[in-house]
Amino acid sequence: MKPAAFNYAKPSSVEEVLGLLSEYGDEATILAGGQSLIPTMNMRLSAPALVIDINGLDNLNGISDEGDRLRIGALTRHVEIENSELIASHAPLITLAMPSIAHPAIRNRGTFGGSVAMADPAAELPACLCALDGEIEITGQNGVRKVVAKDFFKELYETDAGDGEILTAIEIPKISAGYRSAFDELARRHGDYAMCGIAAHAKVDRDVLSDLRLAFFAVGGTPVIATQAMSAMEGKSVDDESIFAAQSALEDDLEPFDDLHCSATLRMHYAKELTKRMLTTLSARN
C-alpha cells in the first residue's frame, strides 16, 4: 500500500507543465488534489515515473463572473465551490451536489478540474456539467480549446483531453430566469460514491416543465443524459401520468450494470424513484 517510487516536479506555469508532459509522455501524471490519484498510486494501479504537482499554478485557482457564465479554475477546491456565493446564485445545481462529494477532509483538497479529468462514472460533477451544458477548457501545445460536457466524457475514465493536455477551467452558463435545479443520489453511506444519482434542470412554469435536463451518474460508464425521459416530460405538468411516462422511458435511456454495491435491476429502480423525486421537487411551488 505504498506507491512505487517516482520523481516530483512542481512547475509554476502552464507552459512548464506542457513542457514536462511532452518530454515524459505517458510516464508523467498531473497531481491536483490527489484525492483520486494518490489512492490509485498507493494501490499501485498507477505508477508514474514523474508526478507533476500543479498546486503551484495560482492562476488556475478561483471562481469568476464572466457575464452570462461562471468560470471556475481547474484547481479550485471542492470546499471553495461548496461555500461560494457566486456558485449558489448562478449555478445552484453545483451547490446542491457538493455535500455528496466525499467527506470534508477530502473536499478540502479535491479539485473541480481533478474530478472532471478523472471522469469517475459515479462522480457528481460530470453529470451536473452535462445537465447544465458546461464547457471544459483544455490547454495543450497547440493552444486552448473548449469542449461541451456531453462530448468531453467519452467512455469509462476516458475523456476528450489527451496525454499532453491540461484542464485549465470549467465554464458554466448562469441559470436563466424561470429555471430550477434539483439533485439527489443514493449511496450506502453519506459521501460515498453513489449507486445511482441524478442532476436535473428545467424551466418551470407553475407545474409545467420545459427544456428539461436529466443527467444520471453511476448507471453507466459516463454520465447519461436521459433524452427519452426528457422528451416524455417536455411541456407537461408534473402528475402521476407524466411521471410514469418519464419513468418508463428510462428503460430506453439507461443500461444499468451489476456491481458489488447494487444490481442492475435495483439501479433501474433507483433511477425511476430519483426521477420521480426530481420532477416533484422541480415542480413544487415555493
Add this chain to the structure above:
Amino acid sequence: MTNEIEQIPVALTVNGEKVSKLIEPRLSLVDFLRNELELTGSHIGCEHGVCGACTVRVNGEIVRGCLMLAVQANGGEVETIEGASDSGKIDDLQKAFHERNALQCGFCTPGMLMTTTELLATNPDPSREEIREYLSGNYCRCTGYEAIVDAIETVAQERKGA
C-alpha cells in the same frame, strides 16, 4: 529519462516547531509524521482515503495524511493530534470522549478529534444529523458512533453555555 529518484528538501512547521528534512517524493505526509518525526498519534488504516484515521491539519484545514505527499506540505504548517492535545484547546472534547465512552480501542480517536475540531470551528451548534454527516468520512469499528455523537453534542452545548 532516468530511474534515479531525486530526494527533495522540505522545511515546514509541525506543531509549532520548524523541521527540515531530505525526503523521497513518494513519502506520504502521515508516514513522514510517524516515521521521520515519531509523531505516531496520527494512525494509518486504509491508505486510500476511506477511514479517516490519518486526519491531520495542514494550513488550517483537515486533510487525509495518506492522500497528501509530505513534499506537498513544504513551507506549510501542520498540526497533528499531539499538537492539538498539547495546546489544551481540545481538553473539553477529550474529556467528553472519555466520559461518554466515545472510544474503545482508540484507533479512530485522533482522526475523530481532528475532524470534530473543524466541525465545531465551522458550525458551533451542529445538529446530531450534521455531526454524523461531518464525521461520515471517519470510520469507527468499535463504538457504533452514537457515543461519539453524544460527546460532540455535549461539548457543543457546553461551549455555547460558556
